[in-house]
Amino acid sequence: MKIEILCTGDEILTGKTINTNYSHIARRLADMGLGVHWGTTVGDDRTSLLEAFRQAGERADAVIVNGGLGPTVDDLSQEVAAEACGVSLVLNDYWMTRMMESYARRGRVMPANNRKQAMLPANAEFIDNPIGTACGFAVTIGRARFLFTPGVPREMRRMLDEQVIPRLLALGGIRGVTKLKRFHTFGIGESRADEMLGSIEAFKQDGGIKLGFQAHYPQLETKLAVRGDDEADLAARLAPVEAEVRKRLGNFIIAEDEQTLEGVILGRLIAGGHTLATAEMFTAGNIAARLAPLPGAEKIFRRGVVARNPIELGLAGDVSAAAAAAIAQDQREASGASHALAVLMQLDEGADRPDFGATICIGIADAKGTVSRQARLIGGRDWVRVGAAELGLDCLRRHLLGLPVDERIDFERR
Amino acid sequence: MKIEILCTGDEILTGKTINTNYSHIARRLADMGLGVHWGTTVGDDRTSLLEAFRQAGERADAVIVNGGLGPTVDDLSQEVAAEACGVSLVLNDYWMTRMMESYARRGRVMPANNRKQAMLPANAEFIDNPIGTACGFAVTIGRARFLFTPGVPREMRRMLDEQVIPRLLALGGIRGVTKLKRFHTFGIGESRADEMLGSIEAFKQDGGIKLGFQAHYPQLETKLAVRGDDEADLAARLAPVEAEVRKRLGNFIIAEDEQTLEGVILGRLIAGGHTLATAEMFTAGNIAARLAPLPGAEKIFRRGVVARNPIELGLAGDVSAAAAAAIAQDQREASGASHALAVLMQLDEGADRPDFGATICIGIADAKGTVSRQARLIGGRDWVRVGAAELGLDCLRRHLLGLPVDERIDFERR
Numbered sequence: 001m002k003i004e005i006l007c008t009g010d011e012i013l014t015g016k017t018i019n020t021n022y023s024h025i026a027r028r029l030a031d032m033g034l035g036v037h038w039g040t041t042v043g044d045d046r047t048s049l050l051e052a053f054r055q056a057g058e059r060a061d062a063v064i065v066n067g068g069l070g071p072t073v074d075d076l077s078q079e080v081a082a083e084a085c086g087v088s089l090v091l092n093d094y095w096m097t098r099m100m101e102s103y104a105r106r107g108r109v110m111p112a113n114n115r116k117q118a119m120l121p122a123n124a125e126f127i128d129n130p131i132g133t134a135c136g137f138a139v140t141i142g143r144a145r146f147l148f149t150p151g152v153p154r155e156m157r158r159m160l161d162e163q164v165i166p167r168l169l170a171l172g173g174i175r176g177v178t179k180l181k182r183f184h185t186f187g188i189g190e191s192r193a194d195e196m197l198g199s200i201e202a203f204k205q206d207g208g209i210k211l212g213f214q215a216h217y218p219q220l221e222t223k224l225a226v227r228g229d230d231e232a233d234l235a236a237r238l239a240p241v242e243a244e245v246r247k248r249l250g251n252f253i254i255a256e257d258e259q260t261l262e263g264v265i266l267g268r269l270i271a272g273g274h275t276l277a278t279a280e281m282f283t284a285g286n287i288a289a290r291l292a293p294l295p296g297a298e299k300i301f302r303r304g305v306v307a308r309n310p311i312e313l314g315l316a317g318d319v320s321a322a323a324a325a326a327i328a329q330d331q332r333e334a335s336g337a338s339h340a341l342a343v344l345m346q347l348d349e350g351a352d353r354p355d356f357g358a359t360i361c362i363g364i365a366d367a368k369g370t371v372s373r374q375a376r377l378i379g380g381r382d383w384v385r386v387g388a389a390e391l392g393l394d395c396l397r398r399h400l401l402g403l404p405v406d407e408r409i410d411f412e413r414r
Numbered sequence: 415m416k417i418e419i420l421c422t423g424d425e426i427l428t429g430k431t432i433n434t435n436y437s438h439i440a441r442r443l444a445d446m447g448l449g450v451h452w453g454t455t456v457g458d459d460r461t462s463l464l465e466a467f468r469q470a471g472e473r474a475d476a477v478i479v480n481g482g483l484g485p486t487v488d489d490l491s492q493e494v495a496a497e498a499c500g501v502s503l504v505l506n507d508y509w510m511t512r513m514m515e516s517y518a519r520r521g522r523v524m525p526a527n528n529r530k531q532a533m534l535p536a537n538a539e540f541i542d543n544p545i546g547t548a549c550g551f552a553v554t555i556g557r558a559r560f561l562f563t564p565g566v567p568r569e570m571r572r573m574l575d576e577q578v579i580p581r582l583l584a585l586g587g588i589r590g591v592t593k594l595k596r597f598h599t600f601g602i603g604e605s606r607a608d609e610m611l612g613s614i615e616a617f618k619q620d621g622g623i624k625l626g627f628q629a630h631y632p633q634l635e636t637k638l639a640v641r642g643d644d645e646a647d648l649a650a651r652l653a654p655v656e657a658e659v660r661k662r663l664g665n666f667i668i669a670e671d672e673q674t675l676e677g678v679i680l681g682r683l684i685a686g687g688h689t690l691a692t693a694e695m696f697t698a699g700n701i702a703a704r705l706a707p708l709p710g711a712e713k714i715f716r717r718g719v720v721a722r723n724p725i726e727l728g729l730a731g732d733v734s735a736a737a738a739a740a741i742a743q744d745q746r747e748a749s750g751a752s753h754a755l756a757v758l759m760q761l762d763e764g765a766d767r768p769d770f771g772a773t774i775c776i777g778i779a780d781a782k783g784t785v786s787r788q789a790r791l792i793g794g795r796d797w798v799r800v801g802a803a804e805l806g807l808d809c810l811r812r813h814l815l816g817l818p819v820d821e822r823i824d825f826e827r828r
Contacts, residue, residue, distance in 0.1 A: 007453075013440065013450055013451075013452075013453060014440050014441070014444050014449075014450060015436060015437035015438065015439065015440025015441040015444070015450070016437075016441065016628075017437070018432065018433075018434055018437045019432075019433055019436065019437065020432055022429060022433065022455070023429035023430075023431070023432045023433065024429065025429065026427065026428050026429025027428065027429040027430065030428050030429070035428075036427055036428060036429070037427075037457075037462070038427075038454070038455070038456055038462065038466075039421075039427060039453075039454065039455030039456070040452070040453065040454055040455075041436075041452070041453030041454075041455075042452055042453070043451075048451070048452060051473075052452075055469065059465075214430075278720075282706075282707075284702070284703045284706050284707040285699035285700075285702040285703040285706060285718060285720060286699075286703065288698070288699040288702075288720040289698045289699040289700065289703050289720075292696075292698050292699060292720055292722055293696075293698040293799065297722060298722045298723065301722045302721070302722075302723070302726055303719065303720070303721050303726045304699060304719070304720035304721070305717065305718070305719055305720070306692075306699060306702040306703075306706055306717070306718035306719070306720060307716070307717050307718070308706055308711060308712045308715045308716075309712065309716070312716055312717045312749065335726065385707065
């Protein structure tokens with residue numbers, strides 16, 4: 001099945017807005033085993049839109065159109081779709097009512113120009129938008145089915161998952177429901193994760209589950225794209241595979257689905273009634289920057305110290321695991337927090353280069369004493385800095401969960 | 415003149431890589447008064463490429479093709495361009511020699527597959543790449559001139575500025591040379607900057623200088639796109655306008671061209687033989703995160719303290735300008751730094767909302783004493799947090815430069 005993505009809007013065409021909607025849609029389709037064949041970007045311009053619709057209608061089986069569904073006159077998607085279909089726009093009473101109700105619930109009167117958002121091509125199939133005023137719709141132009149989605153990212157993302165992908169799968173003769181289950185790991189590279197998981201039977205025998213990876217250093221995302229006849233079938237297929245993945249990736253799983261590493265840590269600190277102080281050197285304050293702004297952190301995050309120099313942290317000698325533990329203990333006492341994390345770094349000498357590295361020393365202090373960890377990372381200045389912050393946070397997560405803090409990671413050289 | 419951008423490559427088509435090259439090219443063209451009319455994305459696929467070349471050749475006057483010039487078999491741009499032109503590929507001896515020399519200078523032998531990068535369509539105009547092995551070229555397909563550029567961002571950016579834009583201007587009948595002069599300001603919105611600058615005569619009378627703005631909150635970029643007959647003409651046109659812009663935007667200019675606010679601050683600290691400590695509350699450590707990692711900061715940046723709670727900074731009462739000054743003084747003494755910056759925030763109560771705001775109190779301490787500044791910003795939690803860090807850094811810049819620290823900014827409510 002040939003699928004195209006057609007992005008509309010002057011902001012995208014002129015480059016003012018970077019087109020992250022395109023990459024989100026394309027990646028999501030790939031997760032579901034659907035490939036994208038062509039991408040087009042045009043502005044809020046009637047002639048270009050019409051030409052783009054006609055050309056895509058000749059080339060593709062399905063076209064996802066993004067943008068142009070707003071209430072203002074420069075949003076032209078419905079109008080031009082109707083023109084391409086040779087039909088007129090008609091009011092969708094259901095959507096008009098839904099919009100008015102939504103405004104009324106917030107004690108407001110719907111502005112007159114929102115009516116435009118309920119005007120759909122006469123032959124259109126309505127597509128729901130549960131979180132916005134721009135409903136989607138589908139029409140056929142040429143030989144392709146066109147699915148229109150809103151430009152607002154969170155509305156587009158939800159409509160894509162809930163409405164568009166199921167329709168594309170149906171178009172491609174693929175029945176049933178789908179789900180994307182995600183695991184976030186730190187410390188294993190893509191090829192090792194593939195080795196660890198590739199032998200799972202369900203991935204081999206086309207059990208309706210597709211395994212995929214996406215590396216966002218320093219984390220790796222492991223994705224299970226599942227298809228089933230219905231929700232019950234899907235859950236039955238997923239459960240044993242999910243359990244197996246969790247078993248094999250084990251302690252390296254830092255979070256699942258929408259969770260983040262820092263969110264998991266904060267959750268554990270809150271659950272345990274703990275508080276936290278941090279001290280970091282050469283990580284550009286990234287540990288504090290990830291934890292401190294989280295909702296709920298105000299009661300937990302006591303203090304972060306950011307230094308470029310160990311002397312500033314009260315360290316006289318070399319960076320070492322013992323020094324990190326001592327600094328964590330100092331910070332814990334000085335701040336009155338129940339837990340303290342110290343991440344120190346001894347950077348290599350000389351200019352930045354691909355094998356530029358650093359020795360990372362991590363110390364954690366709590367009421368029971370201290371634990372520490374030392375590791376050598378390479379990969380250039382920025383890479384090492386980002387890796388060190390992640391390693392520090394991961395050690396804290398492991399400590400809070402009672403897991404070993406010194407399990408060897410793939411980015412480490414010994 | 416109708417200009418299109420055609421991006422090639424599976425990484426872009428599948429969304430694995432976000433297409434920032436597209437937005438860079440489109441914005442740069444807009445800076446130079448050239449609009450983009452259509453964007454296309456296709457993969458490393460012969461049939462799609464050929465079809466995309468032919469369609470763009472019918473629609474456009476000029477097409478910038480990005481990507482597909484690498485040494486590997488999946489890079490098809492030269493081959494498919496030759497096919498679209500109905501010519502064969504021939505070896506460009508000049509480029510072959512340049513590549514071999516470049517490898518030889520680094521004491522290496524050129525791999526055999528790099529030869530492919532010197533194979534250009536027989537009718538191609540060669541376009542130089544001074545920093546990579548992927549040379550550019552131009553051919554005519556249909557009624558459009560196609561300009562081929564490498565996918566590596568820094569190579570593309572340089573070729574775009576030095577080679578592609580001059581050719582597009584020439585195609586459009588616009589002669590001469592061009593330059594983009596940029597001013598970065600903090601504290602004035604786009605509409606006020608436009609008011610402050612719009613009356614400059616040179617912008618009105620088509621003096622070859624085009625004024626443009628790009629907001630990246632909290633900063634605003636003011637751009638002067640200049641065209642001249644030659645470098646001397648260009649400098650003569652630019653000098654008086656540049657001086658006038660500098661005069662009118664005055665103290666709000668935090669940096670020019672490639673400079674950054676944090677880089678300007680670090681430069682002044684180094685020049686004055688100073689050192690710095692910072693204390694910040696609710697800014698998620700962003701002040702330390704921007705200063706600490708800069709090259710040269712290791713000798714200057716003594717210590718940063720990140721807190722969620724004023725008590726952690728030794729403050730018992732309310733957040734106030736006097737308290738910020740006292741904390742800066744404390745941090746200066748505790749760290750032994752010559753200068754200290756404290757940024758405190760009192761966030762509004764309740765959930766995040768568009769008019770959610772905060773009172774920002776800034777204190778700076780040095781050998782002569784303390785200065786302070788108080789401001790109220792609104793715009794939601796993240797917006798206020800980012801604005802507070804910028805305001806703090808800008809106050810420090812102003813203090814180091816002997817400028818008033820309390821000049822009212824547009825984002826401020828009193």
